[in-house]
Amino acid sequence: MKNFNEFLNEGSWTLPNDIREYKNFSKEIKELKKKYYNIIGDDEVFDGLDSALSRLEELEKFATEKKDKIKKEKEKVDEDDDDDDKDEDEDDDDDDKEK
Numbered sequence: 563m564k565n566f567n568e569f570l571n572e573g574s575w576t577l578p579n580d581i582r583e584y585k586n587f588s589k590e591i592k593e594l595k596k597k598y599y600n601i602i603g604d605d606e607v608f609d610g611l612d613s614a615l616s617r618l619e620e621l622e623k624f625a626t627e628k629k630d631k632i633k634k635e636k637e638k639v640d641e642d643d644d645d646d647d648k649d650e651d652e653d654d655d656d657d658d659k660e661k
Contacts, residue, residue, distance in 0.1 A: 591611055
């Protein structure tokens with residue numbers, strides 16, 4: 563089964579396989595913003611943190627879509643395997659009837 567990292571493009575080198583990691587990272591960035599807002603009052607610093615949060619949302623959406631795609635592909639393979647097993651069982655039944 564494929565994982566998220568097989569779908570990455572230039573500029574991204576790894577993604578967590580657990581969607582909760584996006585939430586955890588976003589939470590930590592938001593906590594940093596709160597903690598340092600009155601200590602480091604700089605637009606560029608906070609624009610960078612906001613940009614990171616925005617990108618995390620994009621990556622989470624991307625990962626969720628890929629996870630759904632991988633799940634559907636796996637389900638299709640499983641269904642095809644089940645169909646093959648059913649066909650083999652029917653062939654065995656036909657062979658038994660001929661005897």
